[in-house]
Amino acid sequence: MSTRHLINLDFAASTPLRPEAIAAQARYDQADYAGANPHALHSLGRAAARKLERSKRELATCFGARVQARELIFTSGGTEANSLAIFGLARAIRERNAVRNHVVISALEHDSVLHCVPLLKELGFEVSMLSAGRDGRVSADMLTRLANQRLALVACMYANNETGIVQPIAELARIAHESGALMFCDAIQGWLHHPFDVFELGVDALSVAGHKIGGPVASGALYLKAKTPLKPLLARGSQEAGLRSGTQDVRTITAFCAAACSVHHSLSQDYSRLLKISDWLYDELMLIPGIDATVPNIAHMDRVPGIVSVTVEQALSEDLILQLDEAGFAVSAGSACTATSSETSHVLRAMQVPKHLSEGVLRISFDDRVSMQDLQVFVRTLQDIVSR
Known part of the structure; x- marks a missing residue:
């Protein structure tokens, strides 16, 4: 087995556990209620339940001052939160109005x-896709044209996981609500990386995941605005106000909330610093012949810092990734969920990125734990690889 040191520049795929999350897990393991079911009647169960509710109250502060703990549903991660929102909201609103x-x-x-x-579609819904421009942003004008009395739900991510571009969520939510529809936002890539207040976004539901912010894998939550209808995915149980059945994993949730609160505490400072570092990295990479930003005029775009996406002419992403891996750097072309596919990313196709450019896309992603020295070495390494 190789013991060589590899510098992780693929934080948009997943992140290492933060010290606060590790410490929270250790404290849980030492607690008397460790392993107790938070719905048990005995004192250990009640202690676990109190810890669960305290964690939820703390997590609510990471969504905005007006978000209440009762508006959060713990899930097993972002994928479950997304499915719960999409199917739960669409079915609920159609049940009220066929x-x-x-x-x-x-x-x-x-x-x-x-x-x-x-x-x-199998459930009888008509589905339309909201197109995007070359700037990586979806078209609010198209949603205006689609909005009518038949519209049930609009779903759009807060920030794209491949480009980092922030979407016009508040505008989309306004258009959806004007037609009587609900608005769902997948904020997994943007939450606690790009400052926002959920209440001010105006969304009805919003998903987040722990492993994108230094929390554990298999942790996540769905914000569901008070009085918003939702049909559960699982057979109805008492957990999470009857909206998500299954015994909660208090240990994982505790670590998730500890990581979130840690990041939220320093978000303003880290955001500004990481944006400057991202700008510097774009500038340095675009000095290399044949490399350009995937999104034109990226410096003027509202985006999540710590995600840098570039195209390398006359190169294949897979070849570049393997060469960088051999040189000691872990990067990707885009979403880890499609990393083994040879097809062009659906995001790049939606943005109409020319094929000769999309074949050589690299995504470099990091957070406050990556050093400038590592990034400087990365730039020199990529320059050497491209110039061969």
């Missing part, structure tokens, strides 16, 4: 959202 059977989904969405489309 005419509303039209769902609009952004063409830029993560596969965990796009893979809901076939089943939505």
